[in-house]
Amino acid sequence: MFVSASTDCFPDLSFRGALDRLGDLEYTAVEIAMFEDRDQFKPSYVLANLDQAIDTCRNTHRLDVVAFDTRITATGEAHYEQFLALCRLAKAVKVVTLTIPSAEVGTPFNEEVDHLRKLVDIATLQGVRVALKSQIGRLSEDMDTVTVLCDNVKGLGLTLDPSVYIYGNAQGRAIDKLMKYTFSTQLRDTNKNGFQVRVGQGDVEYGKLISQLQKVKYNRALSVYISETEGVDHAGELRKLRLLLESLL
Structure with a gap:
């Protein structure tokens, strides 16, 4: 693990x-967020500019790219076209895991299964694994x-975010059963009253x-995912959690 x-x-x-900020904080590996509703790295851009996207992911200032965290807003066949482009990008830069959101709570189960099977089939042909992102308000909560x-x-598989099961509806339940499905992780500190709290207070x-992850022979990233909070030293929190995790490995 790293x-x-x-x-x-x-x-x-x-x-x-x-990337520069993460490098300044002495991280050596990065999970790239590819969200259509953000400005950094959009799935639609990858589809339209695959070769440029490959070059960009190969030039990450000495940070190793370990996973893609994706959010596609396109629907219908356009969704699958963008997803295929992301898988081709992942294959080209040797990224194993591609994280996707599950459907919103209330989505018919069979509909979601059919959608996920199609995504996994596409990814498998490119040698990529698909992981559902643990999220509140979605089926994966x-x-x-x-x-x-x-x-x-x-x-x-699952991109495991323990915060979802501490703060959300699963409060108090052990997450051992999820370990065997875990392909990736996203971490911050959390308690039942706050989805994100200062490191050490959760x-x-x-x-x-x-x-738990070692027992299932997990050997991938422990990925820090801390959002900026007013009144909190964001860089300090990112540095603190990095040092804590490194001390445990």
Whole structure:
């Protein structure tokens, strides 16, 4: 295992600006956020400029690219066209895991299974793994739903964000059952009253989490994902969590 951080820790900066800040904070690996509703690195841009996107991902200021965190807003066939472009980009730059959001709560289960199967089929042909992102307000907020989806869609995994299961509806439930599905992680500190709190003031047991992941032979990134909060030293929090995770590895 190793420590990385998401470019979406700095959503107001350019892609290059986010890389520079992470480098300044002594991160050596990066998870690239590719959100259509952000300005850094849009899926539509990847589809239209694949060769340029490959060059950009190969020139990340000595930061190793470890995963893509994606959010496509296009619908219908356009959605799958952009997803295929992201998979081709991932293959070209040797990224293994591509994170996607699950459907919103209330989406028919069979509809989501069909959609996910199509995405996994596309990704598999490119040698890429698809992971659902743990998120409140989406199907992945429920641990039982995650296990059923992963069991029903062969090859589907999870980008585990423990905060969702500490702050959300699953408060107090053990997350052990999710470990075998985990392809990637996104981390901050959290308690039942706040989705993001200062590092050390929350309930995320990082040592226990690492031990749980080691039991299933997880050897990928522990990706820091801390948003800027008014009155809190953002850079200090990013540095603190990096140092904490590195000390546990």
